[in-house]
Amino acid sequence: MNVGILTIGDELTSGMIQDTNSAYISAECNDERWRIAAMMSVGDDGRAIRGGLEYLIGLSDAVIVTGGLGPTADDKTTASIADAFDLGLYTDESVLNEIKARFERFRIKWTENNTKQAIFPDGAVVIDNPIGTAWGYSLKRNGKLIVVIPGVPAEVKRMFPESIIPLLRKEFKEPVRYSFKRRIKLFGIAEAKVDETVSEIDLDLPGISLGFYPRFPENHIVITVRGDDEETARRTIDLAQTRIVERLEKYVFGYDDETLESIIASMLMESGLTISVAESCTGGLITDRLTNVPGSSMFLDRGVVVYSNVSKTELLGVPMAILETFGAVSEETAVSMADGVRKSGKTDIGLAVTGIAGPTGGTEEKPVGTVYIALSDGGASVCRKYLFRWGRRRIKELTSQWALEILRRFLVERLRHD
Amino acid sequence: MNVGILTIGDELTSGMIQDTNSAYISAECNDERWRIAAMMSVGDDGRAIRGGLEYLIGLSDAVIVTGGLGPTADDKTTASIADAFDLGLYTDESVLNEIKARFERFRIKWTENNTKQAIFPDGAVVIDNPIGTAWGYSLKRNGKLIVVIPGVPAEVKRMFPESIIPLLRKEFKEPVRYSFKRRIKLFGIAEAKVDETVSEIDLDLPGISLGFYPRFPENHIVITVRGDDEETARRTIDLAQTRIVERLEKYVFGYDDETLESIIASMLMESGLTISVAESCTGGLITDRLTNVPGSSMFLDRGVVVYSNVSKTELLGVPMAILETFGAVSEETAVSMADGVRKSGKTDIGLAVTGIAGPTGGTEEKPVGTVYIALSDGGASVCRKYLFRWGRRRIKELTSQWALEILRRFLVERLRHD
Numbered sequence: 001m002n003v004g005i006l007t008i009g010d011e012l013t014s015g016m017i018q019d020t021n022s023a024y025i026s027a028e029c030n031d032e033r034w035r036i037a038a039m040m041s042v043g044d045d046g047r048a049i050r051g052g053l054e055y056l057i058g059l060s061d062a063v064i065v066t067g068g069l070g071p072t073a074d075d076k077t078t079a080s081i082a083d084a085f086d087l088g089l090y091t092d093e094s095v096l097n098e099i100k101a102r103f104e105r106f107r108i109k110w111t112e113n114n115t116k117q118a119i120f121p122d123g124a125v126v127i128d129n130p131i132g133t134a135w136g137y138s139l140k141r142n143g144k145l146i147v148v149i150p151g152v153p154a155e156v157k158r159m160f161p162e163s164i165i166p167l168l169r170k171e172f173k174e175p176v177r178y179s180f181k182r183r184i185k186l187f188g189i190a191e192a193k194v195d196e197t198v199s200e201i202d203l204d205l206p207g208i209s210l211g212f213y214p215r216f217p218e219n220h221i222v223i224t225v226r227g228d229d230e231e232t233a234r235r236t237i238d239l240a241q242t243r244i245v246e247r248l249e250k251y252v253f254g255y256d257d258e259t260l261e262s263i264i265a266s267m268l269m270e271s272g273l274t275i276s277v278a279e280s281c282t283g284g285l286i287t288d289r290l291t292n293v294p295g296s297s298m299f300l301d302r303g304v305v306v307y308s309n310v311s312k313t314e315l316l317g318v319p320m321a322i323l324e325t326f327g328a329v330s331e332e333t334a335v336s337m338a339d340g341v342r343k344s345g346k347t348d349i350g351l352a353v354t355g356i357a358g359p360t361g362g363t364e365e366k367p368v369g370t371v372y373i374a375l376s377d378g379g380a381s382v383c384r385k386y387l388f389r390w391g392r393r394r395i396k397e398l399t400s401q402w403a404l405e406i407l408r409r410f411l412v413e414r415l416r417h418d
Numbered sequence: 419m420n421v422g423i424l425t426i427g428d429e430l431t432s433g434m435i436q437d438t439n440s441a442y443i444s445a446e447c448n449d450e451r452w453r454i455a456a457m458m459s460v461g462d463d464g465r466a467i468r469g470g471l472e473y474l475i476g477l478s479d480a481v482i483v484t485g486g487l488g489p490t491a492d493d494k495t496t497a498s499i500a501d502a503f504d505l506g507l508y509t510d511e512s513v514l515n516e517i518k519a520r521f522e523r524f525r526i527k528w529t530e531n532n533t534k535q536a537i538f539p540d541g542a543v544v545i546d547n548p549i550g551t552a553w554g555y556s557l558k559r560n561g562k563l564i565v566v567i568p569g570v571p572a573e574v575k576r577m578f579p580e581s582i583i584p585l586l587r588k589e590f591k592e593p594v595r596y597s598f599k600r601r602i603k604l605f606g607i608a609e610a611k612v613d614e615t616v617s618e619i620d621l622d623l624p625g626i627s628l629g630f631y632p633r634f635p636e637n638h639i640v641i642t643v644r645g646d647d648e649e650t651a652r653r654t655i656d657l658a659q660t661r662i663v664e665r666l667e668k669y670v671f672g673y674d675d676e677t678l679e680s681i682i683a684s685m686l687m688e689s690g691l692t693i694s695v696a697e698s699c700t701g702g703l704i705t706d707r708l709t710n711v712p713g714s715s716m717f718l719d720r721g722v723v724v725y726s727n728v729s730k731t732e733l734l735g736v737p738m739a740i741l742e743t744f745g746a747v748s749e750e751t752a753v754s755m756a757d758g759v760r761k762s763g764k765t766d767i768g769l770a771v772t773g774i775a776g777p778t779g780g781t782e783e784k785p786v787g788t789v790y791i792a793l794s795d796g797g798a799s800v801c802r803k804y805l806f807r808w809g810r811r812r813i814k815e816l817t818s819q820w821a822l823e824i825l826r827r828f829l830v831e832r833l834r835h836d
Binding site for chain 1: 431432433434435436437438440441442443444445446447454455456457458459460461466469470473477481619629630631632657672695697699700701702703704705706709710712713714715718719720721722723724725726728729732733761775776777779810811814
């Protein structure tokens with residue numbers, strides 16, 4: 001099946017905001033094995049909307065339209081679509097009543113122009129918008145389906161999988177009653193290597209499709225399995241996951257909506273282990289990420305950003321002799337920082353990074369991007385050295401990602417032995 | 419003038435990566451007062467490329483094409499364009515030699531398929547790519563201009579203003595020899611209020627155009643002045659800037675490529691003042707942002723993330739009595755944290771935040787989103803209370819932005835009096 005995407009709004013064609021709906025919808029379609037014929041953005045302009053719609057219908061079995069469904073005069077999508085197909089317009093009274101009820105529930109003042117959101121082209125089948133006041137609708141013309149939904153990204157992300165995908169499957173008689181999706185998240189392996197490894201795995205299973213999404217610094221594999229039997233589809237997706245994870249286990253840190261920090265948080269909360277963090281070159285990014293997880297106060301006692309030698313000594317007890325002999329960016333300093341912050345916070349684990357984020361401060365022996373990451377649990381400490389590239393911010397991001405990954409691998413081992 | 423944009427690549431239509439070139443090019447065109455007729459993305463497919471190009475040419479005076487210029491078999495842009503206009507292909511020997519020279523300079527191994535990057539449709543005028551090995555080119559057909567450039571965003575951002583805008587101006591005989599652009603960055607004022615205030619300002623100046631770009635949590639105004647006299651254009655843009663800044667001075671924190679943190683860093687470095695930071699709910703985000711600026715070790719001594727009451731007492735000397743009487747989220751605690759971190763770091767300034775990022779931990783009196791921000795310089799301390807919404811990450815971002823803004827306003831006052 002071929003799908004066209006038309007996103008509408010002056011804010012898109014003037015570069016005011018980035019259109020993210022097209023990429024989102026195309027990824028969803030890709031996972032369904034539907035081909036995107038073309039994606040187009042036009043302004044709030046009747047002629048441009050009609051022209052774009054006609055062009056896309058010529059290429060596609062279904063066209064997904066987003067945006068221009070609001071109550072104001074510059075929202076022209078419905079009128080333009082009616083125009084393009086020579087259709088009249090009608091007001092759906094039950095939609096109108098429901099919109100009014102929602103205004104009351106959300107305590108927003110009703111204004112008469114909102115009536116517009118209950119007006120549809122003749123023949124349209126309305127689609128509820130559970131989190132907004134602009135309804136969507138679908139229209140059939142000459143065997144082609146036009147689906148129109150609001151442009152607010154959160155509403156698209158809710159309505160597309162919940163209503164639009166099932167609608168398209170049914171309309172085009174795809175023999176799919178169930179579809180399951182699993183996102184496998186990897187870090188520490190190059191995109192090309194993921195590709196190569198997966199191509200060697202036997203994944204010739206019924207109803208399966210694979211997508212690869214680089215999401216710097218991570219790589220994601222999305223498995224989709226579709227079929228008319230729920231039990232079989234579930235078993236197939238689990239089997240595919242097992243086969244992929246078997247080969248790439250070391251790099252898999254999580255699934256679906258999990259993040260590296262949420263996985264770490266779960267393991268810490270589950271085990272009751274606590275942590276303190278000492279950062280030099282990352283400047284707070286590691287604790288920022290850990291504290292993005294709700295409930296992080298349960299396992300994080302403190303973080304310190306020790307930019308000066310004095311602060312490393314005062315806050316972490318790093319001996320001045322170590323700083324003078326080995327330098328602030330060294331294995332000895334990193335280990336002493338990790339030990340120091342663990343003791344200062346009286347936590348089970350201390351995590352520390354020290355490095356040169358640049359652009360200045362590098363030497364022949366320790367160029368910009370040199371980073372040491374250390375973890376201490378009171379027993380033997382781990383320390384790894386890295387050389388990162390591509391500028392200050394990237395060096396900070398890669399350092400924080402590797403520090404969290406080292407922590408994750410440590411926790412996996414630790415929980416396995418407990 | 420009407421412009422069409424065609425971005426090419428399977429990675430776009432499969433949702434693997436987000437197309438950012440269209441938004442960037444449309445914003446640049448908007449600043450030039452060129453209208454975007456439509457923007458389209460298609461995969462690496464000859465028929466789709468030809469169809470999209472023909473559709474966009476029908477609507478536009480010029481079409482900007484990005485992507486599909488690489489050396490591999492799936493890069494089909496040039497062949498498809500030649501096809502669309504029934505043109506032959508030629509190899510440009512001087513481009514070929516220069517590409518080979520670059521491979522040598524960058525120490526990349528030459529492979530024969532790279533010859534493809536020196537092949538152009540008959541009649542094409544080549545456009546140098548100063549930072550890559552895929553050249554661009556322009557073609558004229560029936561009074562319309564087709565401009566083709568590589569899809570790598572960094573290369574687009576370099577080539578578009580440097581080569582493509584001047585080319586389009588010349589081609590369409592726009593009476594513009596000079597054009598200056600200034601981005602005014604505001605924070606702490608709503609988008610609608612910016613709009614309203616600017617509409618009241620006399621900006622009826624020759625060659626001027628204005629763009630408004632919400633960039634959460636900031637709002638940006640872009641002034642573009644175009645004209646055939648350099649001196650007049652420069653004076654006009656300065657005058658427009660003065661008039662806007664007069665009315666919105668309180669909210670303007672920077673211009674062009676400046677960031678809130680780079681402005682603060684400049685003021686700190688200039689004045690020789692030093693700072694330490696204590697964070698609770700932001701979890702390190704404030705120091706992360708400050709340390710994104712190269713050279714931040716010159717003014718930042720330390721940051722502490724004090725998630726527990728114990729750490730607030732141990733690291734900052736916040737009296738347990740204050741924590742028990744007023745709570746960890748209170749004006750008294752914030753001020754004590756700011757004072758404490760300033761003294762501990764022996765710096766001129768202490769900046770502190772404490773709040774409830776949620777989703778849990780709120781009470782009737784102090785709901786989720788309650789935040790106190792304090793600044794201490796050893797004299798009178800400042801403390802402000804906020805109530806932010808929209809989830810944990812947004813609360814962290816708004817808190818860090820307001821903390822930096824309070825610091826900026828303090829430094830502006832301080833440097834004014836020095």
